[in-house]
Amino acid sequence: MTLGAHVRTLGRGPGRSRSLSREEAVDAMQLMLSGEADPHAIGALLMLMRMKGETADEIAGFAQAAQQSLPALPCPALDWPSYAAGRTRGLPWFLLSARLVADAGHPVLMHGWNGADAAVRNGLAAAGIPVAEEPTEASTLMEQHGIAYLPLEHLSAALFRLLRLRDVLHLRSCVNTVCRMLNPARASVSVQGVFHPPYRLLQADAGAILGLDALTVIKGGGGEFERHPAKAIAGFGLREGAAWETSFPALLPEATRRLDDGESDPALLGALWAGERDDPFAEAVVLGTAALALDTLGQDAPLETARQLWQARRAVTASA
Secondary structure (H helix, E strand, O other): OOHHHHHHHHHOOOOOOOOOOHHHHHHHHHHHHOOOOOHHHHHHHHHHHHHHOOOHHHHHHHHHHHHHOOOOOOOOOEEEEEOOOOOOOOOOOHHHHHHHHHHOOOOEEEEEOOOOOOHHHHHHHHOOOOEOOOHHHHHHHHHHHOEEEEEHHHHOHHHHHHHOOHHHHOOOOOHHHHHHOOOOOOOOEEEEEEOOOOHHHHHHHHHHHOOOOEEEEEEOHHHOOOOOOOOOEEEEEEEOOEEEEEEEOOOOOOOOOOOOOOOOOOHHHHHHHOOOOOOHHHHHHHHHHHHHHHHHOOOOOHHHHHHHHHHHHHHHHHHO
16 A cells, blocks of 8 residues: 555545554554655645544554564663653753662663754763663663663664654654654553643553553653652553553642753753752652652552662762
């Protein structure tokens, strides 16, 4: 089947058009990644998808095909995508949360691309998270450090080109959601952030179709998996493969500051980790986000565990 056939399915008009089945979505993504599809058809399909809204079957089919196109990777305990543009996010404190989870013995594979916003990439070194220059390097880094960050452009040049079509179309496309669902190393557990709340249920439903065992999706800082500690937060996703939804209470008594507080120096991440900076709000961001990830991994008393891990880190830092 050609990509044009899928465009016709989506664009026949009122009463005749319909969403793609999961199988059709798999085929459409395979065609888009092949490098042989007409670029006009790719643009038409992505914009038709945006106009009608994506279904869970479509996202699951696209993600399945994209995942199948990737090289084999060692399976981590936790998949952690990072694809938000960061317009309302400050420093990426969640990177310290991911490192804390990895230091607890749960290997973490982060992957992503954040457009023009360089905050996440700039913060990786300060957070002590190594970057894999190619997929094969991720295995070694996770063995050595318990965590690795794999840039999308190194993971899949073809999918990266589809994501970068936003620069041409000037609109977000379903590829942003597909990347969040990509789970390149096929972990059974994932955490995901969204900027637009309706995507929480969409990604939860797609995760169930893809066979995830546990998933937590939140409306996080700037669209990342990052918890504002002074606000109650709704969690959607999966537990033991079944639909799950809950609410987590605020960790601080009031919203004393925004996540985007104007700070941009990535060195502050390293200073907080090393105990050289006293910042109760940022610390609460780190611990609250880590607790959500640990909860997704099935950890009992996740917030207390996160606090214990943080204190143990401080002891190690002080003796280093």
